[in-house]
Amino acid sequence: MAITDPLALQVLAIAKEAGAKIMEIYQRDFAVYEKQDTSPLTEADLAAHKCIVAGLEAISDLPILSEESADxxxxxxxxxxxxxLVDPLDGTKEFIKKNGEFTVNIALIDGGKPIMGVVYAPALEKSYVGIVGQGAWTETAEGVNPISAKLHSEGEVWKVVGSRSHQSPEIKNLLELLGGESELVAMGSSLKLCLVAExxxxxxxxxxxxxxWDTGAAHAVALAAGANVTVLDGANPLNPDAEALTYNQKESVLNPYFLVSA
Incomplete structure (x- = not known):
C-alpha cells in the first residue's frame, strides 16, 4: 500500500524536513520565549515555520496562514x-516536557473545509496523511497502512480521548451521557484527532x-478516515445533526468547542 497523490507526497516531504529541524533543537537545550498570550514559543516553532513556508511556496502559489504568521x-x-493552514509545531508544551507528543501540521483548506492534511510526529517517526474522498494512511518505519475510524459497538467500552493539558467537568458530563463504561485516553497535540481517525x-x-491551525490537518485526516468533526452543541453534546467545523469563515481564528466522532 502506498500514498500516490503527488501533492500529498510533496507536503509530507516538507513536513518531514520541518520535523528534522525540530528534532535538531529537541535533542539539545533550547531557548523558550514568551508569546503575547504567554504560551511558550521555542526556536523550533520558528525553524519549522520558515522551512514549511519555503517548501509550500516552492510548490504552490496559494496563500499560507501559519501560527507564526497569523497577523x-x-x-x-x-x-x-x-x-x-499550518501549525509548524503543535503541542509546544509536550515539546518542552519532552514527551514526544508534538506534531507538524499542514492542511489544504478549500471553501472553508479541510480537503487534505499531513500530521507528522517527528519524535515518534509517524505520519498521518488524509485526502478527503480518497482515504487516510499512517506511515512509520514499518511502511504505509490505510486507517479508518471505528464505530462503537454495543457493550464495548467507550474510548474517549482527553487532553493532557485541558480537562473539564463537561467531559465527565459527556461520559455520563454516553452510558456504559468509558476509558479516557490521554494524548497531546493534534494526535488526539488522529486517534479517532485510526x-x-x-x-x-x-x-x-x-x-x-491546531486542528486543520488532523481534521482532514479524520474526515478522510470516515470520522466527523462537528461543533459541540452545549445543550445536546451528542447531537447527530451538529454543524461541521469550518475554517476561515470569521475574523477570529479560534475554534468553537467541537467533537470528533466515528
Missing amino acids: IPWEERKTWTRYW GEAHLYPRLGPTSE
Whole structure:
C-alpha cells in the first residue's frame, strides 16, 4: 500500500524536513520565549515555520496562514477560497516536557473545509496523511497502512480521548451521557484527532481553546478516515445533526468547542 497523490507526497516531504529541524533543537537545550498570550514559543516553532513556508511556496502559489504568521488581516483572508493552514509545531508544551507528543501540521483548506492534511510526529517517526474522498494512511518505519475510524459497538467500552493539558467537568458530563463504561485516553497535540481517525478511540470532545491551525490537518485526516468533526452543541453534546467545523469563515481564528466522532 502506498500514498500516490503527488501533492500529498510533496507536503509530507516538507513536513518531514520541518520535523528534522525540530528534532535538531529537541535533542539539545533550547531557548523558550514568551508569546503575547504567554504560551511558550521555542526556536523550533520558528525553524519549522520558515522551512514549511519555503517548501509550500516552492510548490504552490496559494496563500499560507501559519501560527507564526497569523497577523494577516481578515479583509485579506476572507477573499481566500483555497489556502494552506499550518501549525509548524503543535503541542509546544509536550515539546518542552519532552514527551514526544508534538506534531507538524499542514492542511489544504478549500471553501472553508479541510480537503487534505499531513500530521507528522517527528519524535515518534509517524505520519498521518488524509485526502478527503480518497482515504487516510499512517506511515512509520514499518511502511504505509490505510486507517479508518471505528464505530462503537454495543457493550464495548467507550474510548474517549482527553487532553493532557485541558480537562473539564463537561467531559465527565459527556461520559455520563454516553452510558456504559468509558476509558479516557490521554494524548497531546493534534494526535488526539488522529486517534479517532485510526480507530484507537471512538470520541474526542474538545472543551478547551484551540485555533484553526491546531486542528486543520488532523481534521482532514479524520474526515478522510470516515470520522466527523462537528461543533459541540452545549445543550445536546451528542447531537447527530451538529454543524461541521469550518475554517476561515470569521475574523477570529479560534475554534468553537467541537467533537470528533466515528
